[in-house]
Amino acid sequence: MTAVSFLEGGLDANRALPGDGLDWLKKRRDKGAEKFGALGLPTPKLESWKYTRLRPLDDNTYTPVLDGAGDASVKDLPSVGDVAGRLVFVNGKLREDLSDVSDLPEGVRFGPLDEILKDDPAWAEAHLGVVAQDADQAMLALNDAMMDSGFVLHVQKGVVLRKPVEVVMVGGMTDQPVAYFPRNLIVIEPNAQATLVKHHVGRGVGAYFANAATEIDVADGAIFKNYKVQAESMQATHVSTTHARVGRDATFESFNLSIGGLLSRSEAWITLAGEGAHCGFNGAYMMRGNEHCDNTSYIDMAVPNTTCKQVYKGVLDDAARAVFQGKIHVARDAQKADGRMLNKTLLLSNEAEIDTKPELEIYADDVQCAHGATTGQLDQTALFYLRSRGIPEALARNMLVQSFLGDALDEITDAHVREVFMDRVVHWLPAHCYLAGEWKESA
Amino acid sequence: MLEIKDLHATVQGKEILKGVNLIIEPGEVHAIMGPNGSGKSTLSYVLAGRDGYEVTGGRIIYEGEDLTELDPEERAAKGIFLAFQYPVEIPGVPNSTFLNEAVNAVRRYRGEDELDKIQFVKMLRAKTKELNMSDEMLKRAVNVGFSGGEKKRNEVLQMAVLEPKLSILDETDSGLDIDALKIVSDGVNALRAPDRSSLVITHYQRLLDYIVPDKVHVLARGRIQKTGGKELALELEKNGYADYAGEEAA
Numbered sequence: 001m002t003a004v005s006f007l008e009g010g011l012d013a014n015r016a017l018p019g020d021g022l023d024w025l026k027k028r029r030d031k032g033a034e035k036f037g038a039l040g041l042p043t044p045k046l047e048s049w050k051y052t053r054l055r056p057l058d059d060n061t062y063t064p065v066l067d068g069a070g071d072a073s074v075k076d077l078p079s080v081g082d083v084a085g086r087l088v089f090v091n092g093k094l095r096e097d098l099s100d101v102s103d104l105p106e107g108v109r110f111g112p113l114d115e116i117l118k119d120d121p122a123w124a125e126a127h128l129g130v131v132a133q134d135a136d137q138a139m140l141a142l143n144d145a146m147m148d149s150g151f152v153l154h155v156q157k158g159v160v161l162r163k164p165v166e167v168v169m170v171g172g173m174t175d176q177p178v179a180y181f182p183r184n185l186i187v188i189e190p191n192a193q194a195t196l197v198k199h200h201v202g203r204g205v206g207a208y209f210a211n212a213a214t215e216i217d218v219a220d221g222a223i224f225k226n227y228k229v230q231a232e233s234m235q236a237t238h239v240s241t242t243h244a245r246v247g248r249d250a251t252f253e254s255f256n257l258s259i260g261g262l263l264s265r266s267e268a269w270i271t272l273a274g275e276g277a278h279c280g281f282n283g284a285y286m287m288r289g290n291e292h293c294d295n296t297s298y299i300d301m302a303v304p305n306t307t308c309k310q311v312y313k314g315v316l317d318d319a320a321r322a323v324f325q326g327k328i329h330v331a332r333d334a335q336k337a338d339g340r341m342l343n344k345t346l347l348l349s350n351e352a353e354i355d356t357k358p359e360l361e362i363y364a365d366d367v368q369c370a371h372g373a374t375t376g377q378l379d380q381t382a383l384f385y386l387r388s389r390g391i392p393e394a395l396a397r398n399m400l401v402q403s404f405l406g407d408a409l410d411e412i413t414d415a416h417v418r419e420v421f422m423d424r425v426v427h428w429l430p431a432h433c434y435l436a437g438e439w440k441e442s443a
Numbered sequence: 444m445l446e447i448k449d450l451h452a453t454v455q456g457k458e459i460l461k462g463v464n465l466i467i468e469p470g471e472v473h474a475i476m477g478p479n480g481s482g483k484s485t486l487s488y489v490l491a492g493r494d495g496y497e498v499t500g501g502r503i504i505y506e507g508e509d510l511t512e513l514d515p516e517e518r519a520a521k522g523i524f525l526a527f528q529y530p531v532e533i534p535g536v537p538n539s540t541f542l543n544e545a546v547n548a549v550r551r552y553r554g555e556d557e558l559d560k561i562q563f564v565k566m567l568r569a570k571t572k573e574l575n576m577s578d579e580m581l582k583r584a585v586n587v588g589f590s591g592g593e594k595k596r597n598e599v600l601q602m603a604v605l606e607p608k609l610s611i612l613d614e615t616d617s618g619l620d621i622d623a624l625k626i627v628s629d630g631v632n633a634l635r636a637p638d639r640s641s642l643v644i645t646h647y648q649r650l651l652d653y654i655v656p657d658k659v660h661v662l663a664r665g666r667i668q669k670t671g672g673k674e675l676a677l678e679l680e681k682n683g684y685a686d687y688a689g690e691e692a693a
Contacts, residue, residue, distance in 0.1 A: 379531070380494065380495075381531055382531045382533060384491075384493045384494065384515060385527065385530070385531040385533075386533075386541075386545075387492075387514065387515035387516045387519070388491050388492075388493075388515045388516075388518075388519055388524075388525050388527075389519055389541075389545035389548075389601060389605065390516050390519035390520050390545050390546075390548040390549035390552065390605065391516060391544055391545055391548050392516050392548060393514065393516065395544065395548070396516075399533070399536055399541075399544070400533070402535065402536070403533050403534055403535040403536050404535075406534065406535030407534065407535065
């Protein structure tokens with residue numbers, strides 16, 4: 001499929017995209033369309049796309065979602081339980097019947113982007129496209145051009161959201177391959193605190209291509225925790241581009257648990273923009289079959305006295321493939337920066353593959369930075385040890401996988417979310433046989 | 444209890460055991476001593492069923508049944524226990540969870556009811572008390588951050604909890620000070636019973652002061668070269684293994 005046909009599809013559909021009639025947004029869309037037209041879909045010729053090729057997009061013609069493609073009946077959607085608000089999107093369309101934002105505390109705005117564009121266009125104009133600025137990201141340009149609804153989370157100065165808010169993005173259940181382009185905007189004002197959990201799930205049959213873009217502004221003294229579970233279907237192509245800015249003494253924590261999806265690429269650009277800013281940017285990936293999962297990140301330690309820690313661990317079975325590309329950049333005057341990056345992968349099959357590229361780019365001279373990557377197989381001595389105590393091989397293998405991923409999940413500071421995510425890990429394991437009971441006490 | 448007949452085994456294509464014969468009756472404690480590289484650890488792995496240790500000839504009869512085709516977990520369920528020379532660290536898995544899984548896996552295999560959490564904790568507390576172990580060691584991840592002595596004590600705790608019929612101790616004395624050696628030996632001796640047997644593999648005689656064997660065998664060059672009573676261990680301590688060193692073990 002050519003790059004242009006996405007846009008033509010969108011125009012042919014002749015539907016109103018969110019923010020129709022807003023001049024500034026039209027300019028942004030036009031600029032995105034122009035840029036994407038010039039760049040085209042990324043190919044492995046680009047350094048940052050060397051290991052990930054958007055092959056499913058060659059095999060199918062994806063049509064931007066039309067009205068009605070989000071009406072399918074969906075049941076049993078994931079949840080972390082007690083939340084302050086919940087938004088459910090099906091093929092990029094908000095489903096009010098499944099969402100509930102009736103009980104949000106004062107000072108918190110959490111709703112679909114199109115609603116905010118209608119209700120408060122001046123605020124939207126002041127924030128949309130501010131953090132996400134990049135000249136050569138084709139996928140961001142495509143999202144700029146086509147942006148659908150997506151969600152907005154806005155927490156006002158000093159407001160502490162005690163319970164998490166939750167977003168569920170469901171894809172699939174269509175006759176023809178569909179594409180949708182969620183645009184998400186998160187603004188956490190000074191000294192505010194919030195936790196977001198995003199679930200991406202695939203349902204039914206039908207190929208879909210989700211190309212999301214998310215902008216996150218964590219202002220001075222704010223704390224934002226961003227947790228994502230990607231459990232897309234075997235027909236899903238999931239591309240997400242996140243841009244985040246972290247202010248003075250602010251904390252941005254992110255965990256991306258990838259447990260499903262034919263092809264996924266999660267790309268993040270984080271700027272530690274204020275002194276004392278901290279970023280914990282972590283994840284775990286578990287892939288099987290012929291799934292392909294790419295985590296690419298660029299963390300810019302732009303000013304003195306910032307810290308970041310990155311732990312990504314993965315387990316690959318069958319002919320699954322994962323890519324980890326991480327770069328920590330320390331600017332010239334960003335003294336006392338403390339940056340740590342670690343990527344470890346367990347290969348359960350001879351056909352599985354990991355391409356890992358941890359990089360440090362340091363221009364300051366007084367910093368503490370470290371990076372590392374390892375790849376290995378299940379420890380045969382440990383496996384024998386467990387089996388020699390009577391533990392059946394399948395359970396022993398699962399215990400070792402859980403043990404391996406455990407210290408990545410330990411980076412999740414929200415204890416309840418950590419427990420829910422560990423449960424997802426366990427349910428990925430073969431035969432679901434696992435340690436019942438006491439696992440959570442291990443932390 | 445155990446009858447090993449003309450056992451041959453290879454590791455990575457190399458023959459290590461070249462016709463081992465050994466009979467252990469119920470209630471007996473046997474010691475196997477020998478120089479480094481004689482096949483002592485190989486014998487223990489072959490008995491426990493480790494992958495990659497291939498039996499190429501002979502038989503291992505345990506309670507009237509040939510073991511050679513059984514998986515390690517099946518052997519464990521039938522009452523065989525190997526105390527490792529180098530116990531493995533398993534980060535993130537609490538020791539008590541590991542023990543609980545092991546006990547219930549073995550009970551399931553035997554068709555017995557699993558222990559519920561209260562029953563298990565009660566049983567575990569009693570065993571740790573006997574072994575002078577702290578509850579704190581149960582909460583920590585399996586062997587992670589344990590000293591050499593603590594690891595060996597943890598092996599004995601696993602043994603006490605699983606109550607095997609045949610315990611194989613692979614160089615359990617290595618790296619232990621006298622106090623730890625005594626605690627470990629007490630744990631092994633506590634399991635001595637007319638229907639239980641032990642095979643103690645060691646390089647040094649020292650351990651046999653505490654776990655007194657009924658019989659001592661010298662394993663060298665892949666075969667049992669000599670069998671005697673406990674006095675054989677003392678003789679070896681005095682004279683070394685020079686008498687048994689062939690061209691391969693020089």
